[in-house]
Amino acid sequence: KQxxxxxxxxxxxxxxxxxxxxxxxxxxxxxxxxxxxxxxxKGLTSLLLIQSSQREQTSGxxxxxxxxxxxxxxxxxxxxxxxxxxxxxxxxxxxxQNFVFGPGTRLSVLP
Amino acid sequence: xxxVTQTPKFRILKIGQSMTLQCTQDMNHNYMYWYRQDPxxxxxxIYYSVGAGITDKGEVPNGYNVSRSTTExxxxxxxxxxxxxxxxxxxxSSTTAGTEAYYGYTFGSGTRLTxx
Numbered sequence: 001k002q003x004x005x006x007x008x009x010x011x012x013x014x015x016x017x018x019x020x021x022x023x024x025x026x027x028x029x030x031x032x033x034x035x036x037x038x039x040x041x042k043g044l045t046s047l048l049l050i051q052s053s054q055r056e057q058t059s060g061x062x063x064x065x066x067x068x069x070x071x072x073x074x075x076x077x078x079x080x081x082x083x084x085x086x087x088x089x090x091x092x093x094x095x096x097q098n099f100v101f102g103p104g105t106r107l108s109v110l111p
Numbered sequence: 112x113x114x115v116t117q118t119p120k121f122r123i124l125k126i127g128q129s130m131t132l133q134c135t136q137d138m139n140h141n142y143m144y145w146y147r148q149d150p151x152x153x154x155x156x157i158y159y160s161v162g163a164g165i166t167d168k169g170e171v172p173n174g175y176n177v178s179r180s181t182t183e184x185x186x187x188x189x190x191x192x193x194x195x196x197x198x199x200x201x202x203x204s205s206t207t208a209g210t211e212a213y214y215g216y217t218f219g220s221g222t223r224l225t226x227x
Contacts, residue, residue, distance in 0.1 A: 031208055034215040043201060043220040089153070091216070095208060098144065098169065099216060103153040 002027040004092050006102035013080055014110050021075040021105045023090035028068045031095040035064050035075050038087045038104070047075070047088075080109045113137050117202050117219035124192040124226045132187040132222050134202035142205045143185040144216070145169075145177065147198040154201065160185055192226045199223050 003026045013019050023033070032051045036044040048057045048064040050073065056065040063076040073090055087106045091099040118133045136143065141162045146154040156169030160179040174196060176188040185204075189196060202219040 032215065036218075041223075044203075044216075044218040046215055046217065049215040091154075093208065093215075098156055098159060101146075101154040103151065 002030075002092055002094055002097070002100040004090060004100050004102040006088075006090060006105050008105060009103070010106040010108075012108040012110060015080060015082060017080050017109075018076070018078050019080055019107070021077070021088050021107070023073040023075070023092075023102055025071050025073075025092040025100075027092070027094055028071050029094060030068060030092045032093050033064075033066055033073050034091045034093070034099065035062075035073075036089045036091065038089060040086075044089065077107075080107075082109045082111050085109050115202055115204055115217050115219035117200075117222050119222060120220065121223050122225070124189070124224065126192060126194065126226060128192050129188070129190050130192070130224075132189070132200055132202075132224075134185045134187065134219060135183050136185075136202075136204040136217070137183065138204060138206075138217065139182060140204035140206050140217070141182065142207065143179065144203045144205075145175070145185070145187045146201045146203065147171065148201060148221075149198050157187065157200075189224075194226050197224060197226045 005024045034049045035047040050057045050066045061078040066073045087104040089104040091101045093099045115136045144159040145157040155171045158177040160166045200222045203216045
C-alpha cells in the first residue's frame, strides 16, 4: 500500500529565500506525482504534474523533481514571496489505483 | 469557468440528520472522487467513480453513500450524521491516466461540514 510523507510539517522563511519541500513515497512504481497548493479554507490548486518518465517539471518560480528509485520528490520554490504562504501537498499515483496524498507542508513566508 | 463545483460551501447538521453534498464537473471527466480532510490528517478517499453508473469504496466509506447517474454529477449522501463526520469534504475529477488529456486531479473548493 502506497504511503506518502512530507517533511517538514511546517516551514517559516524570510521573503526572498529559495526553499525546498520534500515528499517521500514507499512504492516506487508510481505512474505520476502531483503537487498542490492549498490556501486556508480553500480547495486544492494543481501546481505541477510529473509523469514517471520525467525527471522534473517547471512552472515559473516552481520546479518539481522526481526520483523514483529513492522514492522522493522535491518542490523547489525560488525567490519566495509572502503570497507563496500556503500548505503544499504532494500526491502519488500508482496505475489502476488512486492518488495517495501526503499530509502537507505548511509554508509561511515572512515579509 | 470550467471546473468542479461543490455546494453548499458550509453546513451545520444535527446528529442523526441527513444531507447530500453536491458535486458537478463540466470537463467531461470520466473519473470523480470524494475526499474528506481532517486537520493534520491529509486527505482520505471516501468513494470514487470511473464512469456513469459505476462507483466504488475508498479508504473511509462508512456512513456515506454515492451515486453517479450522469458523467457530470457525483453527489455524496450522509445518512444519520455523526460528530465524527465533521470535516471538510472535497470533490475532484480527472480523465484517464495515460491519455493525452490527462492533467491529474482538479478539485472543487470544498464543503465545510459541522455535526453538532
